Amino acid sequence: MSPVHATGELLASRKVGAYHHLSVVARGVAEEFRPGTFVAVTVGTPGTSATLAPRPLWIHRVRPVGGHGLALQLVLEVRGAGTRWLAEQPVGARLAVTGPLGRPFALPKEPVACVLVGEGYSAAPLFPLAERLRERGCPVTLLLGAPDESRLLSALEARRSARAVTVVTRDGSVGQRGEIADAVTEVLRRAEAAVVYAAGPEPMLHAVAAAAEAHGAWSQCAVEQPLACATGLCHGCPVPVVGEDGVARTVRACVDGPVFRGDRVRWTELVR
Amino acid sequence: MSGPQIPGLALRNPVIIAAGCGGTGRELAAYSPLDALGAFTTRTITLNPRPGGPAPRVVETPSGLVHSTGCPNPGLEGFLATELPPLVQAGARVVVSVAAASVQEYAELVRRLGRAPGIAAVEVNLSAPDAAAHGLFDVREPFHMTSVLTAVLRELPAGIPVLAKLRPDVLRVVEAARTAVESGAVAVVVGGPQPAALPDGRAAGLSGPAVRPLALRCVTEVRAALPSLPVIGAGGIGTAADARDFLRAGATAVQVGTALLHDPTAAARLVAELASDDAALAGTAPAEPSPPVRPSRPVQINTDPSQEQPR
Numbered sequence: 001m002s003p004v005h006a007t008g009e010l011l012a013s014r015k016v017g018a019y020h021h022l023s024v025v026a027r028g029v030a031e032e033f034r035p036g037t038f039v040a041v042t043v044g045t046p047g048t049s050a051t052l053a054p055r056p057l058w059i060h061r062v063r064p065v066g067g068h069g070l071a072l073q074l075v076l077e078v079r080g081a082g083t084r085w086l087a088e089q090p091v092g093a094r095l096a097v098t099g100p101l102g103r104p105f106a107l108p109k110e111p112v113a114c115v116l117v118g119e120g121y122s123a124a125p126l127f128p129l130a131e132r133l134r135e136r137g138c139p140v141t142l143l144l145g146a147p148d149e150s151r152l153l154s155a156l157e158a159r160r161s162a163r164a165v166t167v168v169t170r171d172g173s174v175g176q177r178g179e180i181a182d183a184v185t186e187v188l189r190r191a192e193a194a195v196v197y198a199a200g201p202e203p204m205l206h207a208v209a210a211a212a213e214a215h216g217a218w219s220q221c222a223v224e225q226p227l228a229c230a231t232g233l234c235h236g237c238p239v240p241v242v243g244e245d246g247v248a249r250t251v252r253a254c255v256d257g258p259v260f261r262g263d264r265v266r267w268t269e270l271v272r
Numbered sequence: 273m274s275g276p277q278i279p280g281l282a283l284r285n286p287v288i289i290a291a292g293c294g295g296t297g298r299e300l301a302a303y304s305p306l307d308a309l310g311a312f313t314t315r316t317i318t319l320n321p322r323p324g325g326p327a328p329r330v331v332e333t334p335s336g337l338v339h340s341t342g343c344p345n346p347g348l349e350g351f352l353a354t355e356l357p358p359l360v361q362a363g364a365r366v367v368v369s370v371a372a373a374s375v376q377e378y379a380e381l382v383r384r385l386g387r388a389p390g391i392a393a394v395e396v397n398l399s400a401p402d403a404a405a406h407g408l409f410d411v412r413e414p415f416h417m418t419s420v421l422t423a424v425l426r427e428l429p430a431g432i433p434v435l436a437k438l439r440p441d442v443l444r445v446v447e448a449a450r451t452a453v454e455s456g457a458v459a460v461v462v463g464g465p466q467p468a469a470l471p472d473g474r475a476a477g478l479s480g481p482a483v484r485p486l487a488l489r490c491v492t493e494v495r496a497a498l499p500s501l502p503v504i505g506a507g508g509i510g511t512a513a514d515a516r517d518f519l520r521a522g523a524t525a526v527q528v529g530t531a532l533l534h535d536p537t538a539a540a541r542l543v544a545e546l547a548s549d550d551a552a553l554a555g556t557a558p559a560e561p562s563p564p565v566r567p568s569r570p571v572q573i574n575t576d577p578s579q580e581q582p583r
Contacts, residue, residue, distance in 0.1 A: 002302050005537045042534055050334040052480050052534050082332075098536060228330035228337060229533035232299035235292070235315065235344050236330030238323070250323040250344060255299060270327075 003231070004028040008097040010089055011071055017150035019121050020087040022057075022074045023065065026097040030062045030070035035129035036222055036259045039072065039099030040230035043082040054098065055082050056230045056254070058124035058199075060153075072097075075124040075153065101230055102258045105129050105197055105220050111137030112194035115187055115217075116162070117208050119145040119180055119200030122224060123153045126199055130161040139163050141191040145180035145204070149173040164191065181207035188215040198222065198262070202270055209262025219262030223270070225253035240266040278459045278502045280433035281393045283310040283525055284365065286515070287543045290464070290506055290529030291316055291369035291395060291437070292341065297359045300532070304540035307363030310525055314355065316369040316397045318408075319381045321347035325406060331470055336482035336508075337530055339465070340474050342406040343371060348381055352388050360390035367435065371397040371408045375423045378409070383427040395435040396424055396457070398448075401467040401477035411439065414451040421455035437461040438490075440483070440507065445490045446497040453501050461527060462494055463487025463507030480530040484508030488521055495522030510538055512545035 008026030040054035061073040078084050116126040130140045142162040146152040147170045158165045167175025168183050196212040199222040212219035228236035232255030239253045241264045291313040294300045324344025331338045359366045372378040404410040436452035449460045465477025487507025494503050505523035510531030518526045531538040
């Protein structure tokens, strides 16, 4: 997989709950997409912008759009000036897109039971992952969490993607009240999970990785770090891990991740 | 100015990747063929492996990035085993950036580094704005620089030219450049990260367009005081127009860093745009690389290029 840096076009931009869904066509990016990879979008006008770091965005879907070929659907939450700029771009805007970036989720060779755990907008890559797993005959269970209903990504669609869906919200506005960490052990047990995939904030990933280990399942965690370049050039996104050789080292979230084996990350040292 | 000519280092063109901004080279190669660049400067290599500092390491600020990475690198042995060979195979002119905690460590580092094949030059990182915070030798005074460069030049084989990357202190940059050349460096890298701080107060460097005018002033000052010393300009260069400003000010070449972090194709674009530019094209690298120069005594500052002969 080789990433490209291309000028893309914004085909659609709409607000869904607390998030923005952008549909972008950028030559050569969507074709190489695999669940877990992401793109980096330049913010502002290249060469004149005061905003230098591109914004990494999860790829939620890849869909053909008539006359445009494959389009990327990206999910973003407005958190600052850069993401606000992206959310305010008009349809037809030109965007510099780099991708697909990072290592994707590894897929099991056998049709084993999989549990996919996502929190907030970070659940985006789990939907195309669910499709790939179902193609391989894996029974898929989804566990989705969010602070409230507006931050719950595509809960309706989740019911089409998975055999079983559990929803937890912190305020109890939909599904069970509580945190993913409270629910994950029971979901793993009920699904008889062999592999657990997780995407979300670090405390949640840590809890899921620990629950998976206790359950005897493999875990694959997509670690989100603030990225300065997203392409591996600047070494600005350290993730402390233990290598295959058992030696502790620090790797980059963007090119060595974002997906890591849950039992390889030294979670307690992962400081944000 | 007759183009990118640095004694002993035949640059293909004036565009050099700045230290710490090209990953291991493999990441950049996806966007810019390494053999089309003037040269590729590695991330700063130290004798022993370093995990680097804690997150956040890089923070955005208007027109700049503030960074305190702590020089993460696999150490000399790891670099020689895993990072240098692919760079050489990809056809890159490899400039190895080095730093150490002490003069003795510098000496040991370059003694072992100098035996490796495929190194075009060594850039001594005398300007790390977060050096002291990360336990590296903090060069603040000319005598610090002299002791480091003297040790490096004593231990490095004669075929490998030494570039000195200076602190971008506008008021003292000429003094630093004079010290570097008197200590035996064939060229100086001027500009680069300004001393700054992360929001949590950690020592850091500020890079990007925000520092470009300061870097240009540094180049102008050094050029005026030491007209025959090759100067490589660095600091916020992202477009061909930026590069031309530095080349007009007398820079022999430019280093590109922060621009790559938001557009990884920036270096390739710069090479292409400058190639079509007569001013920059006049005097691209000679077909035959000039033989290396290793002065046994301080370089004589001489404005006549014919005097720059190998001894």
